[in-house]
Amino acid sequence: MTINQTQTTPGRFGRFGGRYVAATLLNALEELEAAYEAAKADPDFHEEYHAILRDYVGRPSPLTFAERLSERVGSRVYLKREDLNHTGAHKINNTIGQGLLARRMGKRRIIAETGAGQHGVATATVAARLGLPCMVFMGVEDVRRQKLNVYRMKLLGAEVVPVEGLQGTLKDACDAAMRHWMGAYEDALYIFGSVAGPHPYPTMVRDFQRVIGDEAREQILAAEGRLPDRLIACVGGGANAMGLFYPFVGDSEVKLVGVEAAGHGIDTGLHSASICAGTYGVLDGTASLILQDEDGQVLPVHSVAAGLDYPGVGPEHAFMHEAGRATYTSVTDEQALAAFRTLAELEGIIPALESAHAVAQVLAMADELGEDEVVIVNISGRGDKDCEEVERLTRG
Numbered sequence: 001m002t003i004n005q006t007q008t009t010p011g012r013f014g015r016f017g018g019r020y021v022a023a024t025l026l027n028a029l030e031e032l033e034a035a036y037e038a039a040k041a042d043p044d045f046h047e048e049y050h051a052i053l054r055d056y057v058g059r060p061s062p063l064t065f066a067e068r069l070s071e072r073v074g075s076r077v078y079l080k081r082e083d084l085n086h087t088g089a090h091k092i093n094n095t096i097g098q099g100l101l102a103r104r105m106g107k108r109r110i111i112a113e114t115g116a117g118q119h120g121v122a123t124a125t126v127a128a129r130l131g132l133p134c135m136v137f138m139g140v141e142d143v144r145r146q147k148l149n150v151y152r153m154k155l156l157g158a159e160v161v162p163v164e165g166l167q168g169t170l171k172d173a174c175d176a177a178m179r180h181w182m183g184a185y186e187d188a189l190y191i192f193g194s195v196a197g198p199h200p201y202p203t204m205v206r207d208f209q210r211v212i213g214d215e216a217r218e219q220i221l222a223a224e225g226r227l228p229d230r231l232i233a234c235v236g237g238g239a240n241a242m243g244l245f246y247p248f249v250g251d252s253e254v255k256l257v258g259v260e261a262a263g264h265g266i267d268t269g270l271h272s273a274s275i276c277a278g279t280y281g282v283l284d285g286t287a288s289l290i291l292q293d294e295d296g297q298v299l300p301v302h303s304v305a306a307g308l309d310y311p312g313v314g315p316e317h318a319f320m321h322e323a324g325r326a327t328y329t330s331v332t333d334e335q336a337l338a339a340f341r342t343l344a345e346l347e348g349i350i351p352a353l354e355s356a357h358a359v360a361q362v363l364a365m366a367d368e369l370g371e372d373e374v375v376i377v378n379i380s381g382r383g384d385k386d387c388e389e390v391e392r393l394t395r396g
């Protein structure tokens with residue numbers, strides 16, 4: 001959204017965050033913010049949200065001690081198992097929260113954007129459960145690449161709207177969904193998929209995902225009797241990483257490591273490492289670090305993991321990076337593909353290619369890790385969706 005930008009101050013993280021949108025959208029965001037603040041203060045809302053996470057999603061997700069991976073790495077590695085959630089990833093934690101909010105606000109339908117289709121599926125799932133019609137905007141290129149998820153969304157009763165555009169991918173889908181919402185917000189809620197976008201999304205999505213870190217904290221205290229030394233999670237928009245990190249932000253002894261997609265290598269230009277290689281700018285209504293050229297044109301991005309393929313990142317991550325609270329690294333497609341296989345072979349767990357980036361990072365930093373060091377790696381999703389693609393890429 002680059003036309004008619006209005007800036008207001010809520011939801012800032014240092015020089016990042018905010019709300020850079022057209023005036024019409026400002027009304028929708030203010031209404032959403034007020035409704036979210038009221039829901040947040042209402043114990044009944046929390047009770048219903050957590051009951052659904054328990055009875056429908058299957059939470060708490062386990063924290064699994066990875067014995068053979070620990071041996072390989074030479075420290076104590078635990079896996080937070082978001083792959084075991086209903087629909088196979090962390091995204092459902094957020095869509096349930098926003099879905100309940102839509103119902104509470106009296107909205108009659110739901111809008112969402114999706115890249116690889118994971119957020120679209122998680123949103124369509126919640127919409128079906130709540131009995132609300134759902135429209136999912138998806139780039140034409142992604143519709144072509146992600147046929148299975150398109151079918152799943154349709155099966156769940158959602159309408160999938162193909163979007164043409166620069167690349168026909170996630171960025172174009174976000175623009176189209178926002179544009180549609182602008183004319184329809186009295187009737188519809190836009191369920192956004194990550195800790196990016198205009199305020200209140202970065203804060204609200206973080207709050208709905210922090211259940212990952214809240215559980216992990218309790219689970220690691222029970223297992224080890226102390227806090228972990230390090231948390232590792234992949235970063236696309238940054239939701240699963242923020243969800244794990246946030247409850248530990250005040251514990252300065254816990255190191256936070258976010259892993260971006262280096263694709264074919266940062267120096268090739270074919271990557272999506274917005275923190276490691278990006279610059280200050282505005283994307284999808286928020287100020288953050290983004291991948292852009294000298295004229296501010298958003299650059300094409302690449303990752304073998306479709307869920308990491310985003311030219312921006314949540315503003316709170318950009319802030320934690322500049323403040324030095326978290327460290328951001330990147331791993332290549334090749335490293336992620338190797339880690340995908342390694343986790344399957346060592347632990348009997350096939351991770352999503354996105355999550356395989358976090359696994360690759362713990363393997364890459366083995367030399368730095370002490371023998372008694374306790375590390376939690378977030379397995380943000382399961383890898384069934386990626387098997388066909390990995391088989392194709394590693395054939396021969």
Ligand SMILES: *Cc1c(COP(=O)(O)O)cnc(C)c1O
Pocket residue numbers: 089090091118119193194195234235236237238239240241307308352354355380381382
């Ligand atoms: C969407 C997705 C991601 C990336 O999104 P974040 O907002 O960075 O969490 C990571 N892992 C899986 C399995 C996903 O589906």
